[in-house]
Amino acid sequence: MRVILLAGLLATGFCSAAQDYAPSAGRITKTVQYLASDKLKGRGTNEKGGQKASRYVAQQFQKLGLEPGNNGAFYQPFNFNRNKHLNIPSRNVIGYLDNAAAYTIVIGAHYDHLGTAGLFDGRYPIGQIHNGADDNASGIAGLLELARYYVKNGEKEPFNFLFIAFGGEELGLQGSKYYTQHPVDSLDNIHFMLNMDMIGRYNPARGVGIGGYASAVEWPEIFKDVKADTIKYFTDGAGRGGSDHNSFYVAGVPVLFLHTGGHDDYHKPTDDAPKVDAGAEAGILKIAIQLINNAMKKQKLEYKGEPAPVAAEK
Incomplete structure (x- = not known):
């Protein structure tokens, strides 16, 4: 009886350990x-607050065991201009999982939001806190969950991973633009880039949209075996869009973009944490894992850009 009990406890322990790296609604909520x-x-x-957020992401990357992704540093600092605001400082946060592979998968989400709206020239209520739970704390939560999964699952994958938390997205995709202009490795070595922006307000009637379906020749085949028991999804061919994947797509990198859609709290002070559906987000991340794993069965995705515009007849 004692042997059976011990075996049961060991089995329970192993099951618990195995589940530690699966996307967790509890961890998503906490983040x-x-x-x-x-x-x-x-x-x-x-x-x-933006600086604290970037430090938090760097600390989480370090705790998970990721290597600093920018030549020995987690931060990739940059400056940019925006309207009358000059030399604005920001930084990307980059963690690296080295699998000694030829090619790398980039997984990204932006950590910035509107703050107290001082840089938006009156477009939003200045002085009010815009917490940005869905936009894009939800995406950073997803980024950390996927980082955990690929660090902790015990597999040596056939691709390296770069996990990037972008700064300055709300002010014109500044972090991803800077990264694609100053990559830590050649953009030619990227298998694809997966971006998560606003994945916390799942609407079962709509489902989660996955953009970039037409950005690589292989995406239709990769999607074939994806199963979603509780989460509905639909695809969109566009590689362009109003988030950080756009910077990679226009630079010639295949992309995917996960997004649960707009809502009445978008860019308002009411986008607060209790409104995020962490359970549904965990389900969305499980779809993302299936897509990533299916894509890793391919040697390297073939970029498929938008067709060139037809010249008008003279």
Whole structure:
């Protein structure tokens, strides 16, 4: 009896350990609650809350065992201009999982939000905290869950991984633009880039949209075996879009873009943590894992850009 009991306890322990790397609604909730708390004041670019958010991501990358992804550093600092605002500082946060592979998969999400709206020239209520739970604390939660999965699952995958939390997205995709202009490795060595932006407000009537379906020749085949028992999804061919995948797509990299759609709290102070559906987000991430794993069965995706415009007849 004692042997049976011990075997049962060991089996339970192994099961628990195996599940530690699967996407977790509890961890997603914890991440979103921190990033979207009033303490971070909306994670504004060039505001203390944005700097705290980037430090939090770097600390999580380090705890997970990722290597610093920018020549020995987790941060990739940059400056940019935006309208009358000059030399605005920001930084990307980059973690690297080295599998000694020829090609690399980039997984990204932006950590910044509107903050107290000081850089938006009156477009949003200045001085009010815009917590940005869905936009994009939810995406950073997804980024950390996928990083955990590929670090902790015990597999040596046939591709390396770069996990990038982009800064300055809300001010014109600044972090991803900078990265594609100053990559830590050649963009030619990227298998594909997967971007998560606003994946926390799942609507069963709509489903989660997955853009970039037409950005690589192989995507239709990769999607064939994807199973989603509780989460509905639909595909969109466009590689362009209003988030960080756009910077990679226009640079010639195949992309995927996960997005649960717009809502009444978009870019408002009411985009708060309790409104994020962490359970559904965990389900969305399981779809993302299937897509990533299927894509890793291919040697390298073939980029398929948009057709050139037809010249008008003279």
